[in-house]
Amino acid sequence: xxxxxxxxxxxxxxxxxxxxxxxxxxxxxxxxxxxxxITRMMNEDISNKLDEFGAxxxxxxxxxxLSLSYGGLNIGGVSIDTQTLEDSDIPKIRQIEVRENxxxxxxxxxxxxxIEGKKILLTGVLFQEEVRLKKWWKVHGAIPKSRDEVLxxxxxxxxLFKNTGDHLAINGKTVxxxxxxxETGSQDDFLIFSDLGFVxxxxxxxxxxSLIEVSAFCISCPIEEIVSQISKALPHAKVTAIxxxxxxxxxxxxxxxxxxxxxxxxxxxxGGLIVFTNxxxxxxxxKREIGIFRAIGFRKSHIIRIIFLEAIxxxxxxxxxxxxxxxxxxxxxxxxxxxxxxxxxSIDPFLAVGVIFLSVTMGIxxxxxxxxxxxxxxxxxxxxxx
Amino acid sequence: MSLIEIKxxxxxxxxxxxxxxxxxxxxxxxxxxDFISVMGPSGSGKSTLLTILGxxxxxxxxxxxxxxxxxxxxxxEKLADFRREYLGFIFQSFQLxxxxxxxxxxxxxxxxxxxxxxxxxxxxxEILERMGLKGKGKRLPDQLSGGEQxxxxxxxxxxxxxxxxxxxxxxxxxxxxxxxxxMELFKSLxxxxxxxxMVTHNPENVAYSSRTIQLRDGKLVKTT
Numbered sequence: 001x002x003x004x005x006x007x008x009x010x011x012x013x014x015x016x017x018x019x020x021x022x023x024x025x026x027x028x029x030x031x032x033x034x035x036x037x038i039t040r041m042m043n044e045d046i047s048n049k050l051d052e053f054g055a056x057x058x059x060x061x062x063x064x065x066l067s068l069s070y071g072g073l074n075i076g077g078v079s080i081d082t083q084t085l086e087d088s089d090i091p092k093i094r095q096i097e098v099r100e101n102x103x104x105x106x107x108x109x110x111x112x113x114x115i116e117g118k119k120i121l122l123t124g125v126l127f128q129e130e131v132r133l134k135k136w137w138k139v140h141g142a143i144p145k146s147r148d149e150v151l152x153x154x155x156x157x158x159x160l161f162k163n164t165g166d167h168l169a170i171n172g173k174t175v176x177x178x179x180x181x182x183e184t185g186s187q188d189d190f191l192i193f194s195d196l197g198f199v200x201x202x203x204x205x206x207x208x209x210s211l212i213e214v215s216a217f218c219i220s221c222p223i224e225e226i227v228s229q230i231s232k233a234l235p236h237a238k239v240t241a242i243x244x245x246x247x248x249x250x251x252x253x254x255x256x257x258x259x260x261x262x263x264x265x266x267x268x269x270x271g272g273l274i275v276f277t278n279x280x281x282x283x284x285x286x287k288r289e290i291g292i293f294r295a296i297g298f299r300k301s302h303i304i305r306i307i308f309l310e311a312i313x314x315x316x317x318x319x320x321x322x323x324x325x326x327x328x329x330x331x332x333x334x335x336x337x338x339x340x341x342x343x344x345x346s347i348d349p350f351l352a353v354g355v356i357f358l359s360v361t362m363g364i365x366x367x368x369x370x371x372x373x374x375x376x377x378x379x380x381x382x383x384x385x386x
Numbered sequence: 387m388s389l390i391e392i393k394x395x396x397x398x399x400x401x402x403x404x405x406x407x408x409x410x411x412x413x414x415x416x417x418x419x420d421f422i423s424v425m426g427p428s429g430s431g432k433s434t435l436l437t438i439l440g441x442x443x444x445x446x447x448x449x450x451x452x453x454x455x456x457x458x459x460x461x462x463e464k465l466a467d468f469r470r471e472y473l474g475f476i477f478q479s480f481q482l483x484x485x486x487x488x489x490x491x492x493x494x495x496x497x498x499x500x501x502x503x504x505x506x507x508x509x510x511x512e513i514l515e516r517m518g519l520k521g522k523g524k525r526l527p528d529q530l531s532g533g534e535q536x537x538x539x540x541x542x543x544x545x546x547x548x549x550x551x552x553x554x555x556x557x558x559x560x561x562x563x564x565x566x567x568x569m570e571l572f573k574s575l576x577x578x579x580x581x582x583x584m585v586t587h588n589p590e591n592v593a594y595s596s597r598t599i600q601l602r603d604g605k606l607v608k609t610t
Binding site (some may be wrong): 001002003005006009010012014222288289291293294296297298299300301302330338379380 | 387463467468469473484493497503542
């Protein structure tokens with residue numbers, strides 16, 4: 001018989017007490033696994049949703065001069081010697097190596113037109129792509145469905161005293177206002193949006209583009225790689241990541257991660273406290289037995305090893321149970337919290353090993369004081385009969 | 387040279403401001419093969435003497451030398467090693483480990499030695515057979531009778547073949563018939579050369595020993 005047999009036999013024959021001990025660790029580990037798994041799901045979900053929310057890459061024609069722009073829009077007539085983008089550039093973006101990371105490609109042609117004596121910026125877009133890019137748009141009326149319909153920014157509608165259903169003349173062509181945007185607080189409030197083909201005709205710039213806004217998924221691929229590949233595909237263009245969008249996204253994810261870590265630490269501390277109090281109670285209950293061990297020649301180190309071995313076994317079982325329970329709980333809660341469909345349960349060996357290691361460590365740390373306390377017990381006091 | 391030499395041994399317990407002398411100036415020599423009974427009324431210092439002999443209770447004054455080793459000059463952990471190598475302890479109320487079965491209780495002192503599991507099983511099996519507990523190895527202590535539990539406690543104390551057996555009221559929880567059987571066992575062990583120091587209230591047990599010492603108020607008053 002070795003010391004480990006004393007530990008194992010004690011745990012085997014005191015099942016109800018051991019179960020309570022394991023429960024504390026299991027609850028802690030279940031919470032940690034659930035939070036980590038749900039955080040991962042939410043990270044992915046939030047990241048993808050943020051990636052879909054607006055552009056994070058801007059493609060504009062390469063120019064020798066600094067262009068005057070707002071939100072990446074080059075106001076015509078300021079820069080000279082500017083290269084142009086064309087319709088044929090759009091499929092090149094969709095054919096880069098990491099094309100699965102490209103979500104939306106929204107080309108635009110901008111030009112100044114005069115309507116009822118007022119100079120207004122006309123923007124030609126592919127409405128299907130533009131609406132996917134700008135999920136925050138709220139439209140009174142409808143998105144244009146044909147080339148003779150336009151969408152007005154809020155400020156433009158006010159400036160021109162126009163409502164949905166009214167008509168406008170753009171460079172000699174009459175168009176119907178199918179909808180007016182709710183105020184966005186961006187440059188969109190000052191634009192008239194029309195079909196790209198119609199604007200290319202109206203401005204006499206067939207196939208030309210002013211810029212292309214791209215939204216890419218960057219959770220699995222760094223944004224710099226996507227920018228680099230688009231740059232290679234379009235050497236005549238300047239391709240940049242929109243840092244502000246990225247930074248906002250990263251900050252949101254960062255806050256969420258910190259929150260999860262904070263909750264996990266609190267729960268772990270509570271779990272550790274449960275183990276500590278249970279171990280202390282267990283050691284106090286075993287005073288007599290520890291007195292016997294000491295009386296027959298066990299050293300303090302032997303007593304400490306017995307207690308630690310029990311903590312390791314309990315920690316291992318608590319970790320395993322916590323990991324499996326945590327997986328189950330996160331599969332139940334995850335879809336509810338993220339609004340996504342739950343996937344198949346996948347075993348992450350690194351997380352499993354990490355959780356078991358954490359549980360065993362917690363068991364040992366929580367047992368340090370009880371073990372030292374046990375080893376210092378005076379055998380005669382402990383045995384009482386002597 | 388005696389196996390055990392006790393020189394001017396005193397032990398005083400302090401309780402708040404009160405000082406209670408449990409042993410006062412005890413001198414005693416115990417030779418190899420002696421069977422000593424320690425008698426006296428309650429509070430006479432019998433158990434204190436046994437615990438000091440057992441390396442479990444530091445004396446206030448005096449010296450205990452076992453096999454030429456002044457045991458209370460040993461560091462704490464060496465004193466634990468001394469207990470393991472030299473002493474077999476039979477406690478009052480058996481003090482068996484309830485979650486270990488019979489054979490595991492017997493092997494307990496061996497679990498901290500270098501002996502292999504196989505050697506431990508052989509040693510435990512031999513002593514259990516000697517104690518009449520063969521075939522009961524898988525039982526838990528609470529599945530044994532009082533006499534069997536006492537035999538188990540003796541088996542555990544002897545499994546390591548310690549030079550000295552210390553017994554605290556070995557028949558205190560047994561009926562007279564079983565108590566006699568245990569004392570016969572002690573006698574036969576002593577006839578084989580085992581040194582035994584036994585604390586007892588029972589005057590009938592004294593007859594089995596070779597020498598009796600009487601304590602009163604912590605002092606050694608008589609040796610017969």
